[in-house]
Amino acid sequence: MLQLDNITLSLGDRDLLDGISTIINPGERVGLVGPNGAGKSTLLKIIVGIQETDGGHVSYSSTETLGYLPQDGVDPDFTLTVIEEVETAFKELFDLEMEVKSIQEKLGHTDHESAEYERLLERYGALQTKLETSGLYSLRAQVEKVLMGLGFSESDFNRSTSEFSGGWLMRIALAKLLLKTPTYLLLDEPTNHLDIESLQWMENFLKSYDGAVIVVSHDRTFLDTITTRTLAIRQGSMSDYSGNYSFYEAKWEEERELLLNAQKNQEKQLKETEEFIERFRYKASKARQVQSRVKQLEKIDRIEVEDELASVSFRFPTPERSGQVVMQLDQVVKRYGDNTVFNGIDLEIERGDKIAVVGPNGAGKSTLIRILSGNEPIQGGTKKEGHKVTTSYFAQHQAEELDLTKDPLEIMLHAGSGEKESRLRSILGSFLFTGDDVFKKVKVLSGGEKSRLALAKMLLSPANFLIFDEPTNHLDMSSKNILQQALQQYEGTCMIVSHDRAFLDPIVNKVLEIQPGKLRTYLGNVSYFLDKKREEEELNNSEGRVAKDEGTSSGNLSRKEERRLEAERRNELNKRVKPIKNKLQKVEKEIEEKETRKAEIEEQMGQTDFYDDPDMVKKVSLEYEEIKKSLTDLMYQWEDYSTRIESVEQELN
Numbered sequence: 001m002l003q004l005d006n007i008t009l010s011l012g013d014r015d016l017l018d019g020i021s022t023i024i025n026p027g028e029r030v031g032l033v034g035p036n037g038a039g040k041s042t043l044l045k046i047i048v049g050i051q052e053t054d055g056g057h058v059s060y061s062s063t064e065t066l067g068y069l070p071q072d073g074v075d076p077d078f079t080l081t082v083i084e085e086v087e088t089a090f091k092e093l094f095d096l097e098m099e100v101k102s103i104q105e106k107l108g109h110t111d112h113e114s115a116e117y118e119r120l121l122e123r124y125g126a127l128q129t130k131l132e133t134s135g136l137y138s139l140r141a142q143v144e145k146v147l148m149g150l151g152f153s154e155s156d157f158n159r160s161t162s163e164f165s166g167g168w169l170m171r172i173a174l175a176k177l178l179l180k181t182p183t184y185l186l187l188d189e190p191t192n193h194l195d196i197e198s199l200q201w202m203e204n205f206l207k208s209y210d211g212a213v214i215v216v217s218h219d220r221t222f223l224d225t226i227t228t229r230t231l232a233i234r235q236g237s238m239s240d241y242s243g244n245y246s247f248y249e250a251k252w253e254e255e256r257e258l259l260l261n262a263q264k265n266q267e268k269q270l271k272e273t274e275e276f277i278e279r280f281r282y283k284a285s286k287a288r289q290v291q292s293r294v295k296q297l298e299k300i301d302r303i304e305v306e307d308e309l310a311s312v313s314f315r316f317p318t319p320e321r322s323g324q325v326v327m328q329l330d331q332v333v334k335r336y337g338d339n340t341v342f343n344g345i346d347l348e349i350e351r352g353d354k355i356a357v358v359g360p361n362g363a364g365k366s367t368l369i370r371i372l373s374g375n376e377p378i379q380g381g382t383k384k385e386g387h388k389v390t391t392s393y394f395a396q397h398q399a400e401e402l403d404l405t406k407d408p409l410e411i412m413l414h415a416g417s418g419e420k421e422s423r424l425r426s427i428l429g430s431f432l433f434t435g436d437d438v439f440k441k442v443k444v445l446s447g448g449e450k451s452r453l454a455l456a457k458m459l460l461s462p463a464n465f466l467i468f469d470e471p472t473n474h475l476d477m478s479s480k481n482i483l484q485q486a487l488q489q490y491e492g493t494c495m496i497v498s499h500d501r502a503f504l505d506p507i508v509n510k511v512l513e514i515q516p517g518k519l520r521t522y523l524g525n526v527s528y529f530l531d532k533k534r535e536e537e538e539l540n541n542s543e544g545r546v547a548k549d550e551g552t553s554s555g556n557l558s559r560k561e562e563r564r565l566e567a568e569r570r571n572e573l574n575k576r577v578k579p580i581k582n583k584l585q586k587v588e589k590e591i592e593e594k595e596t597r598k599a600e601i602e603e604q605m606g607q608t609d610f611y612d613d614p615d616m617v618k619k620v621s622l623e624y625e626e627i628k629k630s631l632t633d634l635m636y637q638w639e640d641y642s643t644r645i646e647s648v649e650q651e652l653n
Contacts, residue, residue: 018236035476082147
């Protein structure tokens, strides 16, 4: 077991970790959570021995191993190919293979009757047995499987590591780590550089991983899928929860409410004690009681409750209304030298669309949104911007365009929104700039801090078409919640490249999937998109099995065999129809409920006194528009499910 005993670490006058103790058993799935700056990454570094402590120690068995993936800073050998770099994780095995080959060669030149030959033969047999049981001979297949799961193609395997960006180098480091299968796998923000497909692959890999997994992540869905235990660091101390992130979050809300009440009661008692001391400080008859109360105050352990950023609300400025068509691409061609990314793609974005852009890394997600934002020229086709469309674009590189001589508050004041300084400080606080942080010069901020500042500045824009490229990579849970709520209420159009499913789901109403050279739109959120992709995959697999059965059957089957094959085929097809029918029935029920409510509102609007209460009119009208929009989306889903059922039933008949 991995044991942490009374770990302490101070930064200046602040106790970052104040007596942290816990035990992690082999095979556990642990989420390490807490606000930015709480010490999560530091604790991982302490466990693996690259960060010293002021006190305490970490211990584990000599037969157990640790594996660690940092947030950044991996350093591969740029003289190696991708597959060679990954295989360096198994240097000992390859050295063993080289020794076996060397002995083989020596045996061919040694006298068979000599003692040296006997010694070499014995050594050869022992090493060969060790090599066979090591798994080396199946290692290359396993390496390729993991690399492809993490998004590499076969053509990438023999490319030099020097050709890949930092995000892809992190994937190479992750592949090496997963293949080494340490007893304790420590991952610091492993999802930042993954697309949705490789993220799902890694979730499945980790769920069946033999060792323990300790992960720091701000991806709620990832944590909920992987972890069964949560360690939360707050104000230097650690609390242990026997569930995933959602379980922890619910429990913490209950605990925080109790803490706030306890703090309120304590403050009342402290105030009464202080008033007593002040009132009788100079009265001799009360001197003993006053001294007793003073000592009592000194001994009291003050209850402190951390401020929750989720209490900060933010709304985008109301943008000017654009035309119905916001942006249109017609037969667009995009090339980088000899590399053609898009060859004649079409896309239409309508007012009110909130679109998630997904797809494998390298398929062209960032290229597409740079084209839409006007930051990337095209080599063919047309791009047409709609009436009164104003675009605001956020990408990680924009952090480098901030004025290095200004501080965050000055950056926000010069953004020209007209917001009061107190309001701007609240917005900065929601993006983790608190206290004197707002007066630090931009030049001394970290890359993550600059990205958060660039995002906060963008949110002051009254643009009616917002485009984001991975906006959540440097945000903690509270900051993501604030941005999420603001985008849900945003009245314009937005497009977001992100792999964070929990962040995207409540916001988006469409998913644009980009595969190499082509686009496909799904009506619904990311969960709906993933469900449909799974169904399509199951359908393709099922059709493959049916085709295989039909291909292996002969033309001279008995009647009994024909009936058996027909029954099997019918059962297979019925299995495909049933889950789609269940979803269709659920959609039909939602449509019925929405139409009933719509009819009630229409009847309410028909009343003569309905317009006497302006607040009520606004509230009901907003609900009415939302219902109409939901009905449109539901009808698209109903049509999609019905078409798929009809297609499968035709195949059955």
